[in-house]
Amino acid sequence: MNVYEYLLSYNIKPSVQRIAIMDYLLKHKTHPCIDEIYLALCKEIPTLSKTTVYNTLKLFIEHGAAKMLTIDERNACFDGEISAHAHFQCKVCGKIYDVPYKEETEEVKTLEDKGFIINETHRYYKGVCSECAAKSSKN
Structure with a gap:
């Protein structure tokens, strides 16, 4: 398309x-x-x-x-x-990476069981990416 x-x-x-x-x-x-x-x-x-x-x-x-x-x-x-995915942001270089995840979680199921309707979710992780971690381990 x-x-x-x-x-x-x-x-x-x-x-x-x-x-x-x-x-x-x-x-x-x-x-x-x-x-x-x-x-x-x-x-x-x-x-x-x-x-x-x-x-x-x-x-x-x-x-x-x-x-x-x-x-x-x-x-x-x-x-x-x-599509459903999470994001990881490196605190060193600032790049944001897509991270696959399984959308169905216990939290979502618990909310839906209580009658909540979830239209979107956001999952963010922050830390040091593999490239920056490798660079810092060489120094």
């Missing part, structure tokens, strides 16, 4: 800017912030503004086509991968 069809599948009317922003999210698994997306795309789309990037990402989130991560309290990051 191409990006145009992907946006349509979430009931989002495709535009040049929306296609470019979603394409960037899907191709760059770096969990970029608004500034990163803007800087990456403004050269090829000179009319693009940070406000357009912000509003487009907000639209994607509202329609379920992307997720906003608040793992770093200073910056909101965005993820085009909407």
